[in-house]
Amino acid sequence: MTVIDFTAFIGRLATASGDTILPFFRTSLSVENKNTGRDLDPVTEADRAAEAVMRRMIKDSFPLHGIVGEEFGSERADAEYVWVLDPIDGTKSFIAGLPIWGTLIALMHNGTPVFGMMHQPYIAERFSGDGGSARYDGPSGKRKLSVRRCASLAEATLFTTSPRLMKAPDRAQFERVEADVRLSRYGGDCYAYCMLAAGHLDLIIETELKPYDVAALIPIVSGAGGIITTWDGKPAQSGGRIVAAGDKRIHDAAMNILNA
Secondary structure, three states: OOHHHHHHHHHHHHHHHHHHHHHHOOOOOOEEEOOOOOOOOEEEHHHHHHHHHHHHHHHHHOOOOEEEEOOOEEEOOOOOEEEEEEEEEOHHHHHOOOOOOEEEEEEEEOOEEEEEEEEEOOOOEEEEEOOOOEEEEEOOEEEEOOOOOOOOHHHOEEEEOOHHHOOHHHHHHHHHHHOOOOEEEEOOOHHHHHHHHOOOOOEEEEEEEOHHHHOOHHHHHHHOOOEEEEOOOOOOOOOEEEEEEOOHHHHHHHHHHHOO
16 A cells, blocks of 8 residues: 555545634634643634544544644554544634635554645645655635745744743744844744645744644655755654755755854
């Protein structure tokens, strides 16, 4: 069985999750805080309902596969094939009515992400990749995704979801990179990685990511010709501190500063 066999099924997962989420978007839905501290880590009924739908479909079609999800934990996480699900990546944007959130669906084979999709159902966009290529499907049609060249940090556009999510030492290192770039913007969550793959920005630096935040984005970024690793240059699928770049020169420059 190859990853090609799963492509149509992943599309059905995306459709089902989107159909489940959209009735909740821009409504007066209740929001729970998963964080017991002061900071908000929101979850909504839409998150849980969408993950439940995808889990049920996976279990019905591939009962021997594992599932790792943000809302309902892990099942058979040591299986040969494991699905990694984030029903709404960017829940803070979701509850604010901003359409810069998406459903992340990753397929892992022996611990490596081999296919990923980001689905934004409100604007009907899908970004997908298998590590060898990446694709866009949306209102403007279908096309291959490709990162853009960028020779130096002085020419780069940098994104992070929010520096406030970083621990103080990491934030200090991030700010050193930020001081060298042409443009720095905050927000975007998973959408920023897809814009990097599409050639609209150059660098993303994040910390404190979970596997379900990043696994689906790795085949998209790498399939478009980009590079995504941890701050210490290791594979990114376990999450943590992440650097994604469209051009290896930018990745190297950022890594040199982050690790100085």
